[in-house]
Amino acid sequence: MNTRLATILLLASATTLAACAKKAPEQLPPPPAETTQPYDPGPQVQPTGPGVGTQAHFAAAVGSSTTIFFDTDRYNIDSQDAAALQAQAQYFARYPQVTFTIEGHADERGTREYNIALGERRATAAKNFLVSLGVDPARIAVVSYGKERPVALGSDEASWAQNRRAASVIIN
Amino acid sequence: MTKTLVFFLTVALIAAPAAAQDLGAPIGEDQPVESVAVEGDDADGPLRGTVTDESAWSDIGIAIPAFATDRERATPANANGTGALGREIARVITANLRNNGLFKPVGPDSLPQPAFAQITAPAYGTWSGRGAEMLVHGYVRARDDGRLVVGCYLYDVALQDELVREGWVVGPADWRRAAHKCSDLIFSRLTGESPFFDSRIAYIAETGPKDRRVKRLAVMDSDGANHRFLTLGSATALTPRYSPDYSKILYLSYVDGNPRIYVYDIGTGKQTLVTENRNPTLAPRWSPDGKSILYSMAVAGNTDIYRVPVTGGQSVRLTNTPGIDVGGSFSPDGRQIVFESDRSGSQQCYVMDADGSNQRRISFFGGRCATPEWSPRGDQIAFTRIAGDFNVAVMSPSGGGMRVLTRGWQDEAPTWAPNGRIIQFFRTERNTGRSGIWQVDLTGQNERRLPTPVDASDPAWGPIRP
Numbered sequence: 001m002n003t004r005l006a007t008i009l010l011l012a013s014a015t016t017l018a019a020c021a022k023k024a025p026e027q028l029p030p031p032p033a034e035t036t037q038p039y040d041p042g043p044q045v046q047p048t049g050p051g052v053g054t055q056a057h058f059a060a061a062v063g064s065s066t067t068i069f070f071d072t073d074r075y076n077i078d079s080q081d082a083a084a085l086q087a088q089a090q091y092f093a094r095y096p097q098v099t100f101t102i103e104g105h106a107d108e109r110g111t112r113e114y115n116i117a118l119g120e121r122r123a124t125a126a127k128n129f130l131v132s133l134g135v136d137p138a139r140i141a142v143v144s145y146g147k148e149r150p151v152a153l154g155s156d157e158a159s160w161a162q163n164r165r166a167a168s169v170i171i172n
Numbered sequence: 173m174t175k176t177l178v179f180f181l182t183v184a185l186i187a188a189p190a191a192a193q194d195l196g197a198p199i200g201e202d203q204p205v206e207s208v209a210v211e212g213d214d215a216d217g218p219l220r221g222t223v224t225d226e227s228a229w230s231d232i233g234i235a236i237p238a239f240a241t242d243r244e245r246a247t248p249a250n251a252n253g254t255g256a257l258g259r260e261i262a263r264v265i266t267a268n269l270r271n272n273g274l275f276k277p278v279g280p281d282s283l284p285q286p287a288f289a290q291i292t293a294p295a296y297g298t299w300s301g302r303g304a305e306m307l308v309h310g311y312v313r314a315r316d317d318g319r320l321v322v323g324c325y326l327y328d329v330a331l332q333d334e335l336v337r338e339g340w341v342v343g344p345a346d347w348r349r350a351a352h353k354c355s356d357l358i359f360s361r362l363t364g365e366s367p368f369f370d371s372r373i374a375y376i377a378e379t380g381p382k383d384r385r386v387k388r389l390a391v392m393d394s395d396g397a398n399h400r401f402l403t404l405g406s407a408t409a410l411t412p413r414y415s416p417d418y419s420k421i422l423y424l425s426y427v428d429g430n431p432r433i434y435v436y437d438i439g440t441g442k443q444t445l446v447t448e449n450r451n452p453t454l455a456p457r458w459s460p461d462g463k464s465i466l467y468s469m470a471v472a473g474n475t476d477i478y479r480v481p482v483t484g485g486q487s488v489r490l491t492n493t494p495g496i497d498v499g500g501s502f503s504p505d506g507r508q509i510v511f512e513s514d515r516s517g518s519q520q521c522y523v524m525d526a527d528g529s530n531q532r533r534i535s536f537f538g539g540r541c542a543t544p545e546w547s548p549r550g551d552q553i554a555f556t557r558i559a560g561d562f563n564v565a566v567m568s569p570s571g572g573g574m575r576v577l578t579r580g581w582q583d584e585a586p587t588w589a590p591n592g593r594i595i596q597f598f599r600t601e602r603n604t605g606r607s608g609i610w611q612v613d614l615t616g617q618n619e620r621r622l623p624t625p626v627d628a629s630d631p632a633w634g635p636i637r638p
Contacts, residue, residue: 049307073518075473111542111556111584112630113411113455114512114519116431117468117475117496120452124473143430144452144470153382155602160629 030038052095055170060141062087067167068126072109075121077129085126088168089133099171102126107160108147119144126166141171194407194427198441199391202418202637203343204372205353210323210339212292212546230275232362235304235329238262239322240282240288245314249344254320257286257347258312261322265308265358268369268395272594273618274359278304278343291325296332305329308358312350319343324354324360336361348397349637351573356636366549366591369394372634373596374412374421375609376454377401379625382605387629389423389436394589394633402436411455414634422446422456422465433467435482447480447487455499459506459526466490466500466509477511479526488527501546501553502526503569510534510544510553510569521555523569534571543585548635549592552614556584556597564597564612577616585629590636594623598629 050056057067065084068077077085092098104123106115123142131137152159181431225247239258250257259280266279284298291309299307307327314322324337338357340350348369356367377390392399403409405425414421421436433456434443446465447453455477459464467487468477475496480487491497495515502509516533521541524531535541539559546553546569548561557565557574562582568575582600591594593614599621607629612619622628 045511073514081610108582108600111519111558111562112498113468113498114514114542116454117470117498120470120475121473121496128473146431148385148410149388150383153603153605155605 020081035157039161047111053098053170056101058091058098058168058170066169067165069161070122070164072107072164075118075125077125081126082129085129086133089100089130089135092130092135092139097172099139099141101143101169101171103149103167103169104142104144105149105163105165105167105168106147107163108150108155109160110147116144116146119146122164126168174638176205186267188369189351192495194403194405194409195436195441195443196401196404199402199438201439203346203348204347204561204638206341208321208339208341210325210337212325212334212337222594230273232306233276233278233302233304234269234306234308234358235278235283235299235302236262236266236269236280237283238285238605239310239312240286240291241311242288242313246316247287247314247320247344249320249347254312254314257320258310261310261312261347261351261354262308264348264395265355266356268352269359271620272467273613275306275362278302289557291323294327294332296327296329297330297489306335306358306362308354310354312347314344315341320347320350322347322350322354322553324350324357326358348393364484365373365593367636368589368594370589372398372414372637373609373622373631374414374423374634375598375624375628376412376630377624378629379405385389385605389421390628391421402441411630412633413456413458415458416460417462422458424454424456435465447478449487457500457502460502460504461506466502467500468500477509477528479528488528490491491531492525493595497522499543501544503546504548504550508546508569510546512542512544512555519558521571523551534569535567536571537567537574543586545586547588547592548590552592554586554588554595566595575616577612577614578610578619580610583610585631587631589633596631596633598631600629 049060065087068081068084102123104119114170127140127142150163152162219559239261241254241258245254247254262280266277269275269277291311291529307329307447309325311323314320319341325337326335340353342350350589352370355369357600360367371394372391374391377388378385380386386405387408388405389402389412407425410424412421412423424431429453431454433446433453436443452470453467455468463482465480465482468475475498476491477497477500478487478489493514493515497513500509500511507526508523508586509526512519513522519540520533521535521544522531522533539557542556544553544555552566553569554566557563562584563576564578564583564586580599583597583604586595586597596609596611598607599610607627609622609631611622
């Protein structure tokens with residue numbers, strides 16, 4: 001442990017020396033600190049799960065509310081979506097430094113270009129709702145993937161319902 | 173600010189540095205094919221007018237023996253020399269006609285090989301007993317500079333007379349184009365239709381699992397040969413369109429994380445953004461004169477169609493409704509545009525003048541109308557017809573005479589052959605999501621799959637190559 005400390009101090013002083021390559025340092029770097037006992041981190045201070053600014057932290061806080069779903073060809077926020085977006089808005093109010101993207105998606109049962117536009121519509125609807133709940137629009141980016149990124153792979157109503165979605169994804 | 177922006181755009185369309193990460197090596201520009209007069213027996217002149225046989229032209233037997241060569245010479249076009257090349261040319265022509273359900277072709281592998289002198293003076297006795305009403309002869313000669321001269325002749329066996337002849341000079345790498353030009357000559361002379369074989373297709377090559385598809389921009393000849401990938405696949409590429417002169421391809425790429433449309437220059441292998449606007453842009457289209465680009469842009473949930481000069485400059489907004497207006501296909505005279513819009517509550521097809529005025533709905537049959545494409549002949553509009561399943565259908569430009577041509581589960585995004593008589597589209601398989609490019613002619617017949625190295629979608633058929 002004191003070796004590690006020594007290495008750090010050595011590297012720090014080396015950097016200092018490198019920065020002032022053309023002249024000798026005005027004072028010599030301090031000697032490594034003497035410690036007589038092994039390093040003791042003290043009682044366990046684990047962070048509660050992943051840190052703020054990760055998708056995992058967001059998902060742990062709001063659960064399945066990271067994503068809202070839509071009916072075929074629709075882009076309106078229904079009551080279930082509203083509840084999920086409320087949960088998101090509360091999270092974003094609590095962590096004002098977090099920025100995020102809303103990804104809009106459509107199911108495969110649509111033509112490709114229309115679905116890109118529809119995905120953008122869905123993501124924008126989610127964004128507008130969050131803004132109405134007080135989230136700063138500057139924190140929200142929007143991207144549409146149309147039908148290019150399904151999460152459910154079947155060609156049936158159950159799969160399509162899972163793919164018609166707007167998912168909030170943390171950026172930082 | 174606007175002035176600076178216009179100047180910025182006018183000087184050059186912007187090269188986006190990140191875009192270079194997904195581009196493969198350039199494939200090089202098209203080389204020209206030179207048409208030449210070829211010698212023939214002009215004693216009576218070539219036959220004009222109708223063919224002698226009374227049956228429909230689809231029943232005409234046509235013999236296509238190997239092309240002869242004046243002198244066996246080595247050529248980069250074929251490892252075994254010009255004689256072997258002559259046989260390959262005849263095979264390409266035979267495959268072209270057979271694959272498109274045209275006539276009843278018999279190819280070189282079942283026929284005797286004519287001598288070089290017979291190309292311009294056929295031994296009709298050899299051919300008249302074979303049930304072939306028409307006879308194709310040709311030759312290939314390698315010049316000292318390495319270029320190939322290919323002559324193509326069509327004879328009426330019963331009348332023992334020449335119907336048409338033509339010749340072309342091509343680089344050895346382009347030998348297939350001579351075969352396609354000859355196919356087009358035969359096809360046009362016998363049917364009266366415009367040619368389509370000598371053309372290329374831009375499309376999206378797909379691999380990978382359904383939730384992580386790798387999609388690459390690719391090009392190939394109309395028969396699937398000369399295939400090239402243009403992007404590497406690290407970014408999703410979608411919906412390409414060949415420019416009318418084949419020098420560029422418009423397409424959509426997610427290379428910077430957002431849907432943006434680019435002009436890819438085939439000669440340099442580099443691409444530039446169509447617009448600097450950071451809103452999502454999609455559905456790029458060329459005007460028939462290659463001078464304008466249509467694109468769709470989504471702004472705060474509303475998508476509209478815009479037009480911008482290919483040299484850059486101000487975009488003109490063509491549609492302005494609270495709905496999704498997407499796509500757009502010009503009539504061949506450039507005066508009108510057919511597009512799709514959900515302003516009525518569901519996707520339907522609309523026609524407007526090229527300046528955006530006079531927008532009117534044309535689709536009034538049951539079901540939805542999407543991805544409309546105006547035929548190069550101007551007489552039909554092909555579209556994706558959605559009524560439960562997705563099928564390819566056609567209608568007149570006023571929306572009448574609607575005919576459904578296919579019966580798949582999800583057939584989508586028709587594109588026209590240069591002569592307006594054949595339609596390509598892509599067909600997606602239920603559950604697996606596998607996709608392939610298919611073709612059907614305007615009568616709804618000869619539906620067949622086009623061979624591609626991997627799965628394929630978003631085909632865009634280019635015009636006849638000059």
